[in-house]
Amino acid sequence: MVFSDVFGENQQWDTTCTDLQSFASSSKALTGVERENEKMMELSKQYEQFGISEAVYRFGEETFASLAPRFAQIDENAEYNQLKVIRAMQTAGVSEACLLGTTGYGYNDLGRDTLEKVYAAVFRTEDALVRPQITCGTHALALAFLSNLRPGDELLSPVGKPYDTLEEVIGIRPSRGSLAEYGITYRQVDLLSDGGFDYEGIRAAIGEKTKLVTIQRSKGYQIRPTLSVSKIGELISFVKKIKPDVLVMVDNCYGEFVETIEPSEVGADMVVGSLIKNPGGGLAPIGGYIAGKSECVENAACRLTSPGLAKEVGASLGVLSAFYQGLFLAPTVTAAALKGAIFAANLYEKMGFAVIPDGTESRHDIIQAVTLGSPEGVCAFCEGIQASAPVDSFVKPEPWDMPGYDSKVIMAAGAFVSGSSIELSADGPIAPPYAVYFQGGLTFPHAKLGILKSVQNLVDRGICKLL
Ligand SMILES: *Cc1c(COP(=O)(O)O)cnc(C)c1O
Numbered sequence: 400m401v402f403s404d405v406f407g408e409n410q411q412w413d414t415t416c417t418d419l420q421s422f423a424s425s426s427k428a429l430t431g432v433e434r435e436n437e438k439m440m441e442l443s444k445q446y447e448q449f450g451i452s453e454a455v456y457r458f459g460e461e462t463f464a465s466l467a468p469r470f471a472q473i474d475e476n477a478e479y480n481q482l483k484v485i486r487a488m489q490t491a492g493v494s495e496a497c498l499l500g501t502t503g504y505g506y507n508d509l510g511r512d513t514l515e516k517v518y519a520a521v522f523r524t525e526d527a528l529v530r531p532q533i534t535c536g537t538h539a540l541a542l543a544f545l546s547n548l549r550p551g552d553e554l555l556s557p558v559g560k561p562y563d564t565l566e567e568v569i570g571i572r573p574s575r576g577s578l579a580e581y582g583i584t585y586r587q588v589d590l591l592s593d594g595g596f597d598y599e600g601i602r603a604a605i606g607e608k609t610k611l612v613t614i615q616r617s618k619g620y621q622i623r624p625t626l627s628v629s630k631i632g633e634l635i636s637f638v639k640k641i642k643p644d645v646l647v648m649v650d651n652c653y654g655e656f657v658e659t660i661e662p663s664e665v666g667a668d669m670v671v672g673s674l675i676k677n678p679g680g681g682l683a684p685i686g687g688y689i690a691g692k693s694e695c696v697e698n699a700a701c702r703l704t705s706p707g708l709a710k711e712v713g714a715s716l717g718v719l720s721a722f723y724q725g726l727f728l729a730p731t732v733t734a735a736a737l738k739g740a741i742f743a744a745n746l747y748e749k750m751g752f753a754v755i756p757d758g759t760e761s762r763h764d765i766i767q768a769v770t771l772g773s774p775e776g777v778c779a780f781c782e783g784i785q786a787s788a789p790v791d792s793f794v795k796p797e798p799w800d801m802p803g804y805d806s807k808v809i810m811a812a813g814a815f816v817s818g819s820s821i822e823l824s825a826d827g828p829i830a831p832p833y834a835v836y837f838q839g840g841l842t843f844p845h846a847k848l849g850i851l852k853s854v855q856n857l858v859d860r861g862i863c864k865l866l
Contacts, residue, residue: 449787449848455855458865459847462745469741473734480656480730487520488727498720505714514722515710518678518690521726522663522670527690528699528710529674531718536652536673537564539687543648543671544568544611546702547695550582552610557601557634558626559589562619562650563804572805584608594624596634602641611646612638616654616662617764620828620836622755625763628658632665639666646695652676653764653820653838656733669695675819677765680725680732681841684718684816732821733765736839739823739846740767743837746854750863765821770834774798776862777827780835781811783853784825787845788813798829806830823849 497510518527570579588600649662651670655677669691674683700709745758753770791813798807814822827835840846
């Protein structure tokens with residue numbers, strides 16, 4: 400009865416199954432290898448439309464196949480961070496109302512205040528300031544400095560020269576409104592030639608006036624290793640042992656979600672970054688964050704808005720939904736960018752170029768440096784990235800005098816958010832050693848396309864040969 404009913408119903412399924420089986424057996428004429436080849440042919444035709452040759456495509460596929468175990472590790476990391484972010488949103492009680500915004504003064508902006516709780520939970524800090532009024536990463540860093548230092552204090556960088564745009568903030572290059580103008584001095588201890596910390600030099604540089612120590616996690620426009628969170632932790636312990644009340648700030652740009660812990664979990668009093676990099680997940684159209692000790696964050700809020708007003712004002716307008724959704728996507732977007740960087744490192748290494756990090760070493764930010772050795776190489780690379788973009792693919796990037804940088808810089812970016820470097824982008828100063836800094840990619844397939852196109856450009860222009 401019941402059995403026969405079921406059997407009756409299955410009659411139809413049987414025929415369908417037979418059809419499928421006969422279809423399968425006809426294609427069984429192809430061996431596994433042949434089917435694999437067929438799939439590659441179809442894909443390589445897609446790449447051909449972008450001017451990528453069969454040879455470059457195959458070169459990419461061989462490299463890609465060898466990276467499976469590393470990519471699996473990155474996915475696992477993204478999974479961990481995805482759960483961290485969801486849990487932070489749940490604990491903070493994110494509701495639909497949080498996605499709306501305020502105008503005017505922005506008093507009692509529920510979404511803004513809740514988002515700041517979410518950031519504090521993600522970075523495991525007491526508080527956070529996450530605002531569209533923080534215009535970029537440099538602004539967030541300048542804000543952290545200018546609000547937490549007072550005339551007579553000294554700022555110390557124990558990891559060498561900071562990011563280019565900070566030279567004017569600090570006053571290394573004279574500039575209006577710099578820390579130097581306010582009587583805040585600066586000291587720097589370079590990394591040792593092997594990339595390690597110069598502990599003796601650092602000990603000697605910490606003095607009475609030292610108030611804030613700034614540590615840049617990412618290499619920025621330098622050929623030096625990026626610091627792992629655990630290395631940063633070692634440095635912080637060392638510094639705090641010498642001077643317990645010194646504040647430590649980490650420039651966290653490009654580092655967020657690359658590991659499962661953040662520098663704020665190893666003793667940093669503040670972590671600072673840009674929302675048009677990792678934590679904005681490609682969706683935030685503007686913004687920066689400072690997460691850290693309540694007092695540090697309060698100081699920053701008083702400087703960003705006004706003494707007395709602090710965090711109470713600052714309308715979020717319409718950006719909160721993008722801030723939340725971007726943070727939600729950030730772990731997997733960062734993972735895509737990391738895979739792109741590793742793919743690029745391995746391809747360029749095989750072609751004989753110096754790459755930092757190298758193809759196999761562990762990653763602590765999403766930046767990949769490739770030393771191309773000539774202005775032509777840098778331009779060919781950047782043009783390849785640009786030509787693969789969803790936006791402005793027809794534009795040819797040219798080197799220009801960019802504000803805040805001391806040599807000409809070429810930049811490739813066909814981004815939905817102008818200047819966003821969590822989106823696929825590349826830039827390089829036109830100066831020796833002619834290195835290009837490549838980063839981002841909201842999806843791995845896009846990063847892969849851009850990298851293959853850059854390789855194709857170099858091959859077509861005779862700058863290098865496929866081995
Ligand atoms: C990008 C970056 C900055 C500056 O951020 P902007 O948003 O470009 O102003 C500072 N430090 C590091 C390490 C960066 O990568």
